[in-house]
Amino acid sequence: MKQVNVGICGLGTVGAGTFNVIQRNLDEIARRAGRSVKITHIGARRDNPACDTSQVKVSRDIFDVVKDPDVHIIVETIGGTTVAKDLVLTAIENGKDVVTANKALIAVHGNEIFAAAEAKGVVVAYEASVAGGIPIIKAIREGLVANQIESLAGIINGTGNFILSEMSEKGRAFEDVLKEAQELGYAEADPTFDVEGIDAAHKLAILAANAFGVSLQFDKVYTEGITKITREDVQFAEELGYNIKHLGIARRTDEGLEMRVHPTLIPNKRLLANVDGVLNAVLVIGDAVGPTMYHGAGAGAEATASAVIADIVDIARDIDSPGLVPHLGFSTVTKDLPVLAPDDFTTSYYLHISVKDEVGQMARIADTLSKHGINMEAIIQKEAPDDAELVPLVLLTQPVKERQMNSAIAAIEALASVPEKVVRIRVERLDS
Amino acid sequence: MKQVNVGICGLGTVGAGTFNVIQRNLDEIARRAGRSVKITHIGARRDNPACDTSQVKVSRDIFDVVKDPDVHIIVETIGGTTVAKDLVLTAIENGKDVVTANKALIAVHGNEIFAAAEAKGVVVAYEASVAGGIPIIKAIREGLVANQIESLAGIINGTGNFILSEMSEKGRAFEDVLKEAQELGYAEADPTFDVEGIDAAHKLAILAANAFGVSLQFDKVYTEGITKITREDVQFAEELGYNIKHLGIARRTDEGLEMRVHPTLIPNKRLLANVDGVLNAVLVIGDAVGPTMYHGAGAGAEATASAVIADIVDIARDIDSPGLVPHLGFSTVTKDLPVLAPDDFTTSYYLHISVKDEVGQMARIADTLSKHGINMEAIIQKEAPDDAELVPLVLLTQPVKERQMNSAIAAIEALASVPEKVVRIRVERLDS
Structure with missing residues (x-):
């Protein structure tokens, strides 16, 4: 069975979890991967008492790991976006495949990192960056x-x-x-x-x-x-x-x-x-x-490790055929789909309006919404507590453009009977 | 972009769904797969009005499809276990990868089919056989x-x-x-x-x-x-x-x-x-x-098609490297884990016992359970409806071996005050 060597950079919560799960489930992972996945090199400024690293090469300089010619796959678990970015780009430069749990790194520098990986024919995988252990x-x-x-x-x-x-x-x-x-x-x-x-x-x-x-x-x-x-x-x-x-x-x-x-x-x-x-x-x-x-589980040492190891195994399975797994990284074939500004969002709304307890206020607000093309779906109007000047009026609308809602709320807040800001929370019915 | 040719055998609900989803999402699938997935041959005893197959070769004999040298991947959607088994084994014999939605076929003949596929170095994938479109x-x-x-x-x-x-x-x-x-x-x-x-x-x-x-x-x-x-x-x-x-x-x-x-x-x-x-x-x-x-969705034409196509794309991505995807089929490395007989199951139980409305019956039943080492967690005892001779006694137990429960129920049913069969339903708390 082919052995694939893994270097872990960073032995914090997720790095330690990854180390421990691989060590514990070594045989099961090998059986399921058709590969022996072995941690051969760890880079960490200090030891983690949760991990017995006595059988593994340990470097205090994490960059030693990404330059190690015996390591096939780098696990980046140092966090942050500055050193982590350097580390990942250096790993790619050295022809390593990379697995990371670092959502900030991928979200902020992902386009640059994936372009570098594609140019070099290596993979950057990041299952653990979103929703922990959920694949x-x-x-x-x-x-x-x-x-x-x-x-x-x-x-x-x-x-x-x-x-x-x-x-x-x-x-x-x-x-x-x-x-x-x-x-x-x-x-x-x-x-x-x-x-x-x-x-x-x-x-x-x-x-x-x-x-x-x-x-x-x-x-x-x-x-x-x-x-x-x-x-x-x-x-x-x-x-x-x-x-x-x-x-x-x-x-x-x-x-x-x-x-x-x-x-x-x-x-x-x-x-x-x-x-x-x-x-x-x-x-x-x-x-x-x-x-x-x-x-x-969206977080936690071993749940996140589960996702990190899934990426390692995906890469290890195809390690003999570089370039066959672009789907693991990120395709550079991107679609030209414009991202909408908030004004153009379409959602329903929950509005909580504090209204002066006077006759006809409810009708005035309904009228203002209607003039802005907004239909109501449900309303709660509470009786005023004793001595309270304002009563809460709560309502749900049908879906509208955010632009429309902004105008409507401005108009409602301009009413003399509405002295406070309107509370608005978006509503999604998730029924389609 | 490499083109991968697919032959569909059977144009019933799932076959037609697969055909239609591939035709509709051709570009998106190609973008995501890095391969052009093309249906080139359909085998079906009759046309399906839901599918426009005018641009595709159609055979009335499904075995023509699995023998077609231009087809790389066979989709088996004829159902049943007799002809389907022949078809899949013939496809394997001809060096085709196979995708099936047929749970009965895999459950009953899977071991034989996977062994044949491994021997031939092809893949049999079956995502759609369980829970429809859920991967x-x-x-x-x-x-x-x-x-x-x-x-x-x-x-x-x-x-x-x-x-x-x-x-x-x-x-x-x-x-x-x-x-x-x-x-x-x-x-x-x-x-x-x-x-x-x-x-x-x-x-x-x-x-x-x-x-x-x-x-x-x-x-x-x-x-x-x-x-x-x-x-x-x-x-x-x-x-x-x-x-x-x-x-x-x-x-x-x-x-x-x-x-x-x-x-x-x-x-x-x-x-x-x-x-x-x-x-x-x-x-x-x-x-x-x-x-x-x-x-x-656990069923439905397009939900099931979604899973069939996921298998097709997994195979298509790795089509240049046969043998790299044993995980798609089924590893012959199986673990020696004995399957337990029902007597050895461990579960909690819901028991519904119809008891004669007499003093002391509840205590007698509790005593019988206790003698069999069974602890109760919750009890409902209803008052007897007017004139009713039997009252329902409902209880939940802690986890026990089924063997224990069988003895306990036999003992309870032997009581003169319990003239009817005890209703038992297993309980799982799913909290670990």
Whole structure:
């Protein structure tokens, strides 16, 4: 059985997980791969007590690994985008295939990296960069290859989903749950990447590129976090039969491609609405297969390692035939599909309008929406609490262009009876 | 771009779907495959008005297709196991790669077919044979290649799931829903394969072989249908917080492999419990990745075609390097993992015991279970309806060996106060 040598650069959580899973399941992986996958070289500034590396060559300089002539496949698990980019480009230059779990690296520098890899005839694979252990890149790239992908929608940030799940299930406030998530290690001390949606936007750019054959365009992903979601809106959504989830959505329309990350009301009957806690799930709709959904752990040492090793084995299986696996990297054949600006998005809306408790206000707002061509689907109007000057008016609209909604909201906010900003959250019914 | 020629044998539902999806998405498939996939020859006893085959060579004798020297890949969509087996073996003999959607063929004759394919250095792929368009074979074979698979559990028969969903949601009786399923075309005039679990057992044998590296052992799958599920038991299950689903389960234990198809109570919080109607879903638990779930259409012309074409493209990508894709077919390296007899299964149970309404009966039954080492987890005891001689006693047990449960039930049925057969349904909590 042919032996394929793997070098791991970075022995943090994912690097250590990859090392340990390969060592533990060596025989099973060989049986299933038809190859003996062996870790022969590790680059790490310091040892990781979780790994017994006594049988492996260890270098303190990770660049020693990518220059090692005995190593076939490089695993990049150092994270970040500066040194990691240098490392991956050097590995490619040295004719190595590369596997990475680094979503920021691929989302931001992927086009340059894939071009370098194609020029050199090597592969850069990145299954672990999106949705942890769920084989979602493989599903889109290979499993659904027959399809024109129509849209995808994913819960692709576990931290954000944990926070929204807790707010929904236990009626807790955002700040309160965020603090717990930090204590549990789900959220970083600086939670910006998670709660502002940047991490999800990285992943969405990668998913969209795979699904729609466009280049990576992270800078064109409309990104909105979950920091402004209140308990009140979570509760109103529930009264309407919806859960609020932080989704990454990519959708092909006649005019172009929508790429957007934002809090979204989805009907609570949908499976995606019932994906709770730190789990991830991605719904992909193809013209032939219809809707399919993929669900599992979006993070964690061994779950992510599972995806890293899947890429290693895919490359190892075809290692004798370089160039046969362009699908593992990224095709340079990209389609000319324009990415739409937010004004051109089409979605339904949840609007929460605080209105002065006076006769005729409801009719005035309905009239304003109607004049902007916006139809309502559901309304909740609560009685004013004692002494309250403002009453909440909550409604769902039919799908409209975002441009229309912006004008309508400007007009509503101009009404004397609406002294506060209108809360708006997009709605996806996910029924097609 | 290299052209790969495909011959389709059988132009029924799946064959026609495959033809139409390839014709419609020709450019997209070529872009994603890096190959031009062209249907050059169709074998069908008669034309199918759904397909415009005017540009394609058509033979009335399907064996003309597998002997055509210009055809690289054969799609077998004639169904059945007699002619289909001949056809596939002839195709292999002629050096063709084969793609099939035929679960009965693979489950029953797969070992022989794969051996012939390995001997000849060709591939037999069968993604479409399980769970329609869901890329579940690829997920297990490649996406989760790093894992020791611990267990899998799937809703893999849409007809059965439709019937149970309707019984649960609308309180309808089995016979009533079956009749509707037949009218809707979900169930055959002879529904035996679906409602007795044979179809699910075919698929489970295929999933288990992939997940656990054993040979196909359809004849060792314990198979129980849904014909004895009553509205009453569906309702009692709901009171206990469970839904009844017809699952195919394969699980590795220290003693061997469980392969079983039967109605199963699962907690209604689990995603799998909320997969309704004709949809399919498979939960796969790996030692590294943890639980992952795959969900989508388990049948239908184009959904199944999506899986057939994924196999075609996998083969087409590697067509220049025969022998590089043993993973597409079936490795002859099988593990020596014994398949357990039902007596050795370990599961929890739902028991529904009709007891004479006399003092002390409940205690006697509890005592009998306890003497057999069986612990109870939950109990419902209803008051007797007026004049009723028997009252229903419903309980859930902790996991036990089936052998133990058989003895316990025999002892309970021997009690004078229990004049009727005990209803037993297995329970899986799916929490690990």
